[in-house]
Amino acid sequence: MNFREKTFKAPAVKYFLFLLVVFGNLWIWRIFTLNFIVGTIVILSTYLILVSLKNSKLNKLLIICYLVLFLFSLKGFNLTNITKLDKQQEVLQIQRLKLYPPVKITIGTRTIWIPAAHWLEERPETLAFFRLQHNLGEVLDPNLYFFANHPNERVGITELEKFPYILLPLFLIGFFGINFRKNLNIIALGFVLPLIFLVVGNFPPNIEPFIIFPFIAACGVLGVEYAKSLVLKNKNSGVKIATTLVFILLYFLVVIQNFLSTKS
Amino acid sequence: MxxxxxxxxxxxxxxxxxxxxxxxxxxxVIPPGFYVDEALEGYSAYSILETGRDEYGKAFPLVFRMYGSYNPPLFIYLATLPIKIWGLxxxxxxxxxxxxxxxxxxxxxxxxxxxxxxxxxxxxxxxxxxxxxxxxxxxxxxxxxxxxxxxxxxxxxxxxxxxxxxxxxxxxxxxxxxxxxxxxxxxxxxxxxxxxxxxxxxxxxxxxxxxxxxxxxxxxxxxxxxxxxxxxxxxKGGETGFSNIIMQSVKLRDFLPAFLATSLSFVREFASQFVNxxxxxxxxxxxxxxxxxxxxxxxxxxxxxxxxxxxxxxxxxxxxxxxxxxxxxxxxxxxxxxxxxxxxxxxxxxxxxxxxxxxxxxxxxxxxxxxxxxxxxxxxxxxxxxxxxxxxxxxxxxxxxxxxxxxKAKYFAYGYVELTEFIRSNPDSHFVVDRARLPIPYIELAFFLKIPPEEFQNSVDATIRENYYDNPPFDQNFKFANIETRSIVWEKDIYRNQVLVGDNLAISTQQAEEHFLTKVIEIKDPLGEVIFLGYKTNPAQKCRATRNISPLCKPASTF
Incomplete structure (x- = not known):
């Protein structure tokens, strides 16, 4: 193994990749400006998720970190609001209630009338179902995290850049590369619980869903490491160096692009 | 096997x-109404079936000219079969x-x-x-x-x-x-x-x-x-996302070379759409x-x-x-x-x-x-x-x-069935259908009135079929049977015996009163919103009230 190859496999490279993903985005800096403690815990959680995924063992400190993050995220949490409609939705509901035809089932001489309009427009379960669907749509969208919600910008909301889009394919590789069976508890803590929290919490649309940051960043790091392993397979050191430099250059160019897009 | x-x-x-x-x-009946694209393709198929030519008189086109664009032909040629069986x-x-x-x-x-x-x-x-x-x-x-x-x-x-x-x-x-x-x-x-x-x-x-x-x-x-x-x-070159790319790249040009700014903007725009x-x-x-x-x-x-x-x-x-x-x-x-x-x-x-x-x-x-x-x-x-x-x-x-x-009835061109029934029941009246806000009404009317294709082909500019594939400019005004689809010309149209048709913004109540118009038809969508209003003009009364000030009031007027 020559010097160049040793350099590629050095632990410092591993940490560089971690730092590149965790600090090479506009979101973390915004989180830091909002709350330094949250920013620190978010980074620590990212690291702990990576460690846990690599060992397929849930780190206890990670649970504590998430508990703290959940506590910090409680502002705006509104569980009671899930079946409440605003004025515009109420008008639509009243209009829709009138549109249903009478629905009945006739068995022999017996007729059972089904209150379809009430069931599908008014029942709290139905309202909660559609609200949760809407809320999940707000947070389960790669465009929100990698393209400042473009091309689905919401009216009246300033959409903010989060991760550079160059990280998206690597995030996907990282995410789908996880062994879900072995790491079920880590995925539950880092991804499923935050998602449920954000969906059920019925937060206002301009909220920063920073509780999801560690998992996305961790998947991004895994994806970058996978890409690195592909680069390492190449026997030509020149190609390895060139690929790495091009990637880093592109990464920073995209971060600059994100920054400039946000400025105006 | x-x-x-x-x-x-x-x-x-x-x-x-x-x-x-x-x-x-x-x-x-569902979708409600009949969307303009359906009417365009349906009438083209009818026209091909009856005459072997499209609405502009072009024989068996390779692509069909439709309101300033071109549509592929397969659907239209296939639609001739059901139209042959069940009619238009x-x-x-x-x-x-x-x-x-x-x-x-x-x-x-x-x-x-x-x-x-x-x-x-x-x-x-x-x-x-x-x-x-x-x-x-x-x-x-x-x-x-x-x-x-x-x-x-x-x-x-x-x-x-x-x-x-x-x-x-x-x-x-x-x-x-x-x-x-x-x-x-x-x-x-x-x-x-x-x-x-x-x-x-x-x-x-x-x-x-x-x-x-x-x-x-x-x-x-x-x-x-x-x-x-x-x-x-x-x-349809205008439907590409280049305007978005240019807009994005402008923000980057102060700090990055133009080529790089445009390339990065293109990648971002394309990737965001792709991921979506x-x-x-x-x-x-x-x-x-x-x-x-x-x-x-x-x-x-x-x-x-x-x-x-x-x-x-x-x-x-x-x-x-x-x-x-x-x-x-x-x-x-x-x-x-x-x-x-x-x-x-x-x-x-x-x-x-x-x-x-x-x-x-x-x-x-x-x-x-x-x-x-x-x-x-x-x-x-x-x-x-x-x-x-x-x-x-x-x-x-x-x-x-x-x-x-x-x-969604309103967005599916609801109301043309009722409107064409009214037109059909008044064959002696002349109709001006205001097309200012209506999406291409001529084709809906031609479809539901089953205007004979030869008659329609004769009513359009003959030069279009000669330069058919060169995308000659699309004229939105049409005149066939007893109908004109164009904007209402208030200085002239009120001095002629006819029915003015438009949406709820085309003719206001004040205009109707001022010009002695009589409401003859009102078509609403299933939500109760007015889609079409039709007013009959009264040139005699208008001329009397204005003491024949308009030259169109004079008997010799050729309007």
Missing amino acids: QKISFKQIIFLSLLLIIGIFIFFYKLN TIFSVRFVSAFSGFVLIFIIYAFLKSLRISTLGSLFFAITPVVVFRGRVGDEISLAFTVFSLGSFLLWLSVKKPKWFIPASFVLSLSTYAAYSQRFTVPFVLFFYFLFFRKQLLAKANRRNLFYAIVVLIFTQLPHLYLLFTPSFLP YFSPRSLFLVDYYDLPGIPRFYQWMLIPYLIGIYIVWRQRVSDRSKYILLLALSSPITASLTKDPFPVHRAMPVLLPIFFFIALGLDKIVSVKLFSSRFINRGFYIILTTVIFFFSLILFWRSYFVLFPIE
Whole structure:
């Protein structure tokens, strides 16, 4: 193994990749400006998720970190609001209630009338179902995290850049590369619980869903490491160096692009 | 040939019944009204059937000129058959689409079977909102998707048996005559196919097939090659996302060289659009803008979708996964180059790989053994499938059969049936239909009044047919039978005995009073909103009241 190859496999490279993903985005800096403690815990959680995924063992400190993050995220949490409609939705509901035809089932001489309009427009379960669907749509969208919600910008909301889009394919590789069976508890803590929290919490649309940051960043790091392993397979050191430099250059160019897009 | 088992026969019969119901039930009244694209294609088909010429008098065009654009011909030529059988009706025009959607269920069934994925997916495909919605609109989109899916199926068969590459090339080439966007999507699919399966394709034993397939492609693309350098080949260049790219790049130009700024902006714009086609939000969680209260796919499909992607990624070296991936990578490219977020009419081919992800996930879910007894396990999944199926049907019924016909009637050109009935019952009156805010009313009127095509062809500018493929300017004003579609000219129109028709903003109550107009017709949509208002003019009274101040009041006036 020559010097160049040793350099590629050095632990410092591993940490560089971690730092590149965790600090090479506009979101973390915004989180830091909002709350330094949250920013620190978010980074620590990212690291702990990576460690846990690599060992397929849930780190206890990670649970504590998430508990703290959940506590910090409680502002705006509104569980009671899930079946409440605003004025515009109420008008639509009243209009829709009138549109249903009478629905009945006739068995022999017996007729059972089904209150379809009430069931599908008014029942709290139905309202909660559609609200949760809407809320999940707000947070389960790669465009929100990698393209400042473009091309689905919401009216009246300033959409903010989060991760550079160059990280998206690597995030996907990282995410789908996880062994879900072995790491079920880590995925539950880092991804499923935050998602449920954000969906059920019925937060206002301009909220920063920073509780999801560690998992996305961790998947991004895994994806970058996978890409690195592909680069390492190449026997030509020149190609390895060139690929790495091009990637880093592109990464920073995209971060600059994100920054400039946000400025105006 | 494989034998079909009794269970398969039962399942196929079920698909048949569901397919007939879902695509043909109340087809003539839902969607409500008759969308302008349906009227354009329907009347063109009628015109071809009656005269062999389109509305401009062009004999058997290679592409059809429609309000300043050009549409591919396949749907129109096929629509002549149902029009021949049932006459010029809404049902006839929608029949080709609905039949395509119906056939597509069975193509998907065969496709899933050959991909070794549970055919249960085809049952849910048959009731998927976006598929059914498009299948019941009388335009080219559903037909194009069916032809594309058939071509993709044959292409998949060619991975194992290269001789299928020849019919695959033929059908995929044919699909480029079905929808505009597929002229671009199909080359991308073939390019990715070559990239992923080049070893099989270029193998010595397959060279003959490859040669014949290329010959078929060239031969079937001759009409497009003929049109290649005319404006009719690329009439929708303005729909690309370049304006967004330029806008984004302007922000970067102070800090980055122009070339780099534009390149980065292009990548961002394209990537964001591309990702949007696979976003859980766009597919499963946000209401489909054409249908109220339902997403493009059912919400629960999100789970099998994610599982399906996971399986494809895990088995990415297998031919099946490679093929689904190639479809997923190639099919959204064309639509991603346009500016609109998720225009379904351009992005139908994307639905195919998305559906394969869902079907794969479903397949995985039903293969999980929850109970040790095979009988109980099977029973559990049958009950679960039935519950989910009926739950989905209820959601679809609510959206499509209850809310959609009323809430979206206005956007589906509702009211023309009533308006044309009124025009027909007043053959001696002259009508001016104000087209300021109405989307291309002339074709709706021509369709419902069944204006003889020769009469219509004679009423349009003859020079258009001479320069047909050169995209001559589109004049929105039309005059045929006892109708004119144009803007109301208030200085003149009130001095002539006629009926002025417009939407609720075209003629105000004050204008009606000032010009002595009498309301003769008012058409409302199912929500009670006025769509059309018709006023009869009273030139004699107007002239009396203004003491014949207008020269048009004089008996010698030739207006």
